Amino acid sequence: MSEKENVITHTYDLLKYLVPQLAKYPRQQKFLLADRIQLKVMEILDLFIEAYYSSSPQEKAALLxxxxxxxxxxxxxxxxxxDLRCINEDRYAYISRQVNDIGKQAGGWLKSLAA
Known part of the structure; x- marks a missing residue:
């Protein structure tokens, strides 16, 4: 699996993990904060897919x-x-690691376009 496909899969896996976690948010945060998080991850996944299928290196770089x-x-x-205690420290640490890993993969992909 190429690095590009791997980051798409990694982002999808994060979304799959987050959806049931976000459903557990307190009611007052479920329809604002939880929805924004889910939409943000979906947007990131969309951008990765667009970059993967883009034929122009400049367009790929702009998307990344x-x-x-x-x-x-x-x-x-x-x-x-x-901070609002919608997720515990362990989940926060896990999600943060996943987001950072995705960021590193995106940075590597972007650097490969400049080479």
């Missing part, structure tokens, strides 16, 4: 830069979830 921005926004949403 957008991924980096969305990942940073996601990090803050996840951090807020932890």
């Amino acid at each position: 830069r957008r991924v980096n921005l969305q990942l940073e926004k996601l990090r803050y949403l996840i951090r807020l979830s932890n």
